[in-house]
Amino acid sequence: MKSFQQDWLSNIRGDLLAGLVVALALIPEAIAFSIIAGVDPKVGLYASFCIAVVIAFTGGRPGMISAATGAMALVMVTLVKDHGLQYLLAATVLTGVLQIVAGWVRLGVLMRFVSRSVVTGFVNALAILIFLAQLPELTNVTWHVYAMTAAGLAIIYG
Numbered sequence: 001m002k003s004f005q006q007d008w009l010s011n012i013r014g015d016l017l018a019g020l021v022v023a024l025a026l027i028p029e030a031i032a033f034s035i036i037a038g039v040d041p042k043v044g045l046y047a048s049f050c051i052a053v054v055i056a057f058t059g060g061r062p063g064m065i066s067a068a069t070g071a072m073a074l075v076m077v078t079l080v081k082d083h084g085l086q087y088l089l090a091a092t093v094l095t096g097v098l099q100i101v102a103g104w105v106r107l108g109v110l111m112r113f114v115s116r117s118v119v120t121g122f123v124n125a126l127a128i129l130i131f132l133a134q135l136p137e138l139t140n141v142t143w144h145v146y147a148m149t150a151a152g153l154a155i156i157y158g
Contacts (some may be wrong), residue, residue: 026067033073036133038080070130
């Protein structure tokens, strides 16, 4: 009982604050990745909530955030378009199983053989693909959208 209290109830204030910050950050991210993947934003919100609940009870590491990623959203675009939404769940479950197996056989140590330039190239290509996926959202809209986009870019680069 003492171990349960120490593991689960020792930092309630900090855990609630961290959970609130992560939840507020994940809501727009889940909606954006849903739009990129071509599914209803409610699907992304439900999936993000399910990921958070599963990770909360199955464990994780301090400071680790489990959520949807831009790389998966971009890959799922063609899957959803070609086969429909029902294949998205199967692909997600298969991805999770493969990640569990990769962790079990400790394939993470192979990441040290991937050079920094390869990782940088992957991240930059991902950023370009996300930008290109968002371009259709900027067509046939009012000037307010362009003003907000310019303000957001100014904040990011400022």
